[in-house]
Amino acid sequence: MGQELPSVFLVGPMGAGKTTIGKLLAKQLGRTFVDSDWYIESQTGADIAWIFAKEGEAGFRERETRAIDELTQNSQIVLATGGGAVMCSENREFLKQRGIVVYLNAPVEVQLARTSKDKSRPLLQQPNPRKILQDLYSARDPLYRQVAHIIMPTGHTYPRHMVNQLMQQLESFVDCTTDASAHQED
Numbered sequence: 001m002g003q004e005l006p007s008v009f010l011v012g013p014m015g016a017g018k019t020t021i022g023k024l025l026a027k028q029l030g031r032t033f034v035d036s037d038w039y040i041e042s043q044t045g046a047d048i049a050w051i052f053a054k055e056g057e058a059g060f061r062e063r064e065t066r067a068i069d070e071l072t073q074n075s076q077i078v079l080a081t082g083g084g085a086v087m088c089s090e091n092r093e094f095l096k097q098r099g100i101v102v103y104l105n106a107p108v109e110v111q112l113a114r115t116s117k118d119k120s121r122p123l124l125q126q127p128n129p130r131k132i133l134q135d136l137y138s139a140r141d142p143l144y145r146q147v148a149h150i151i152m153p154t155g156h157t158y159p160r161h162m163v164n165q166l167m168q169q170l171e172s173f174v175d176c177t178t179d180a181s182a183h184q185e186d
C-alpha cells in the first residue's frame with residue numbers, strides 16, 4: 001500500500017475503539033493520527049464536558065462539523081471521529097467523499113464496559129447509560145453503515161490484532177478500487 005491509500009476515517013459508537021485503533025493504525029502506516037474530539041478541545045481551549053455544559057450539544061455539533069470539514073481535507077491522515085459525527089448529513093458527505101470510511105462496530109454491552117469508568121463523555125453521565133447507548137446505537141447504526149466503505153467488529157478482538165485485520169481490508173479495498181478504475185479506462 002503506501003502513497004495510493006487515501007485518508008482513513010474511523011466512525012462508530014463510543015467505546016468502539018476509534019481512538020485506540022486509530023493511533024495504532026497511524027503508527028503502522030507511518031501517518032499522522034488526528035482525533036476530532038481532541039482537535040475540537042484544542043481549538044476551543046476547553047474539554048468536551050465544558051463545551052456541552054456552556055454551549056449545549058448543538059454548540060458542540062457546530063464545532064464538530066467545522067472540525068470534520070477541516071480535517072477531512074487532509075489527504076493522508078488517520079482520523080478518529082466522535083461517536084455522533086455521522087448524525088449530520090454534511091459530515092457524512094465530507095467523510096464518504098474524501099477518504100476511506102471504516103465503521104468500528106461493538107455490541108452495546110462492550111461499549112458500556114469500555115466507557116463506564118471514564119467520565120469524559122457527557123451524553124453518558126446519566127442514571128442509565130446502557131439505555132442511552134442502546135438508543136444511540138439504534139438511531140446511528142444505519143448512518144454508520146450508510147457512510148462506511150468497510151465494517152469491522154471490534155467487540156472481542158485485541159487492538160493489535162484488529163489493526164492487522166484492518167490493514168488487510170484496506171489493502172483489498174485499494175486493490176479493488178484500483179482494478180475497477182483500470183477497467184473503466186479500458
Ligand SMILES: Nc1ncnc2c1ncn2[C@@H]1O[C@H](COP(=O)(O)OP(=O)(O)OP(=O)(O)O)[C@@H](O)[C@H]1O
Nearest residue numbers: 013014015016017018019020082083114157158159
Ligand atoms: N479492541 C479492544 N479491546 C479491548 N479494549 C479496547 C479495545 N478498543 C478499545 N478498548 C478500550 O476501550 C476504551 C474506549 O476506547 P476508545 O477511547 O478508543 O473508544 P472510542 O471509539 O474512541 O470512543 P469515543 O467515541 O467516546 O471517543 C479504552 O479504554 C480502550 O483502551
Ligand SMILES: O=C(O)C1=C[C@@H](O)[C@@H](O)[C@H](O)C1
Nearest residue numbers: 014037048082083084121122
Ligand atoms: O456519541 C457521541 O455523541 C459523542 C461521542 C464522543 O466521541 C464525543 O464526540 C462526545 O462525547 C459525543
Ligand SMILES: [Mg+2]
Nearest residue numbers: 018019037080
Ligand atoms: Mg475516541
